[in-house]
Amino acid sequence: MRFHGTMRVNEAGHLEIGGCDAVDLAERFGTPLYVMDEEAFTRRAREVTEAFQAAYPGEAHVVYAGKAFLTVGFARLVEAEGLFLDVASGGELYTARVAGFPPERLVVHGNNKSHEELEMALAAGAGRLVVDNLSEVERIARLVGGRGAATRLLLRVRPGIGVHTHDHMRTGQEDSKFGFSPDEAREAAARLRAVPGVELVGLHAHLGSQIAEPGPYELLGARMVEWLRDVAGVYGRPLTELDLGGGWAVPYTEQDPAPPVRLWAEAVSRGVLAAAGRLGMRAPRLLVEPGRLLASEAGTTLYRVGAVKEIPGTRTYAVTDGGLYESLRVALYGAAYEGILANRANEPVHPMPSGSGHPAARLPVRVVGKNCESGDILVDGLELPPIAPGDLLAVPVTGAYHYAMASNYNRLPRPAVVLVRDGAADLLVGRETYEDLVRHDRIPAWLAAPAAVAPGEGVSSPP
Ligand SMILES: Cc1ncc(COP(=O)(O)O)c(C=O)c1O
Numbered sequence: 001m002r003f004h005g006t007m008r009v010n011e012a013g014h015l016e017i018g019g020c021d022a023v024d025l026a027e028r029f030g031t032p033l034y035v036m037d038e039e040a041f042t043r044r045a046r047e048v049t050e051a052f053q054a055a056y057p058g059e060a061h062v063v064y065a066g067k068a069f070l071t072v073g074f075a076r077l078v079e080a081e082g083l084f085l086d087v088a089s090g091g092e093l094y095t096a097r098v099a100g101f102p103p104e105r106l107v108v109h110g111n112n113k114s115h116e117e118l119e120m121a122l123a124a125g126a127g128r129l130v131v132d133n134l135s136e137v138e139r140i141a142r143l144v145g146g147r148g149a150a151t152r153l154l155l156r157v158r159p160g161i162g163v164h165t166h167d168h169m170r171t172g173q174e175d176s177k178f179g180f181s182p183d184e185a186r187e188a189a190a191r192l193r194a195v196p197g198v199e200l201v202g203l204h205a206h207l208g209s210q211i212a213e214p215g216p217y218e219l220l221g222a223r224m225v226e227w228l229r230d231v232a233g234v235y236g237r238p239l240t241e242l243d244l245g246g247g248w249a250v251p252y253t254e255q256d257p258a259p260p261v262r263l264w265a266e267a268v269s270r271g272v273l274a275a276a277g278r279l280g281m282r283a284p285r286l287l288v289e290p291g292r293l294l295a296s297e298a299g300t301t302l303y304r305v306g307a308v309k310e311i312p313g314t315r316t317y318a319v320t321d322g323g324l325y326e327s328l329r330v331a332l333y334g335a336a337y338e339g340i341l342a343n344r345a346n347e348p349v350h351p352m353p354s355g356s357g358h359p360a361a362r363l364p365v366r367v368v369g370k371n372c373e374s375g376d377i378l379v380d381g382l383e384l385p386p387i388a389p390g391d392l393l394a395v396p397v398t399g400a401y402h403y404a405m406a407s408n409y410n411r412l413p414r415p416a417v418v419l420v421r422d423g424a425a426d427l428l429v430g431r432e433t434y435e436d437l438v439r440h441d442r443i444p445a446w447l448a449a450p451a452a453v454a455p456g457e458g459v460s461s462p463p
């Protein structure tokens with residue numbers, strides 16, 4: 001298994017993250033437990049920032065995509081790193097506001113922003129609003145009148161560029177629910193010319209997620225510069241910003257490609273600079289929006305094994321206290337993960353049988369959870385030392401799109417999230433309780449009230 005961030009095996013043979021013994025963390029905070037490694041996040045944030053500063057001669061900003069993982073405490077960390085923050089809903093925006101995140105560094109997304117969400121963003125003085133469609137243009141036009149400073153807008157476009165990734169993670173193709181076509185973008189720019197209180201500053205595009213090839217980013221950079229000039233022509237003023245989204249891939253397992261961040265930064269930069277040079281334009285201000293790249297390797301989930309079942313000749317099931325309620329990506333995308341026994345991290349893993357049928361040979365382990373679904377798989381085909389109830393299993397690379405996509409399916413309380421650093425551990429999110437689960441439940445009046453008709457009343461007796 002690949003080790004990530006500050007992970008190591010300590011003298012007790014336990015997995016350690018951020019200087020904290022995983023066995024102690026599980027005892028102190030319970031399981032399942034999401035552990036976020038602060039140093040892994042900050043290292044990545046700096047690596048990405050430096051890669052773009054080195055590759056791009058103009059102004060460049062890294063905008064952390066909060067959909068990957070966002071809590072009030074985590075927003076503070078994003079702030080402290082000097083990053084911008086992409087929020088894609090009223091809830092994400094609210095979280096940022098509660099954290100005191102500087103509004104001028106917020107980039108507000110959403111493909112169907114409600115009136116209230118737009119109000120909230122404008123009232124907060126959010127630095128940038130990324131507009132998705134013509135109805136939103138009209139809604140903004142109605143809302144902005146009379147406000148002080150002009151709100152900076154970018155138009156999200158569908159660049160029509162395909163990428164190699166899971167079908168559900170592609171967003172930059174023509175057939176997509178996100179953003180404007182080039183013609184619609186021109187129409188939006190023409191409309192916005194007449195709207196006071198807003199300033200159209202540029203364009204946005206996001207190709208999709210978990211993309212390990214630089215080619216499409218170079219193409220994107222070049223195409224977007226051309227469109228920037230085109231749309232600026234309609235708007236009648238220069239457009240100076242390009243936000244080219246996120247999506248750069250991370251390795252989840254040893255088999256996955258681990259493309260250096262530098263390749264992404266260089267590809268984007270090459271595309272933008274070549275087109276700008278060709279068209280005689282100044283290099284635009286560049287924004288990029290990585291989510292998974294910054295958060296995923298910082299996260300590890302700890303599970304307690306409650307039962308072990310062997311299906312002779314097939315596999316071993318390790319049943320944990322997790323499930324797809326807190327780890328949805330396997331069920332949703334067929335995602336692959338690795339794992340390690342956190343309480344016996346230095347025990348050797350013997351190779352699995354290669355069809356020898358040797359009775360001593362161990363079977364691959366399928367780690368599953370508590371949800372009532374056969375697709376409730378957390379890790380499949382794991383090679384582990386002999387596993388037993390009570391063992392603590394650690395699954396790394398779960399910092400992005402795990403807590404963020406967790407639910408209460410089967411009325412399971414969502415796990416706690418703990419931040420670790422230099423031997424200290426403290427909560428980012430407390431564990432949900434059963435009381436939390438029923439907090440919004442109500443009993444409709446007719447179920448609570450006594451029966452409206454007493455038995456026998458109004459019913460004539462049979463003759
Ligand atoms: C507009 C936008 N920006 C950024 C991201 C972040 O993507 P990733 O976490 O793959 O970097 C997403 C999610 O796919 C997105 O929709």
Ligand SMILES: N[C@@H](CCCC[NH3+])C(=O)O
Binds near residue numbers: 067169209329400401
């Ligand atoms: N949720 C995703 C991908 C989509 C990201 C947001 N557009 C994942 O887990 O990988």
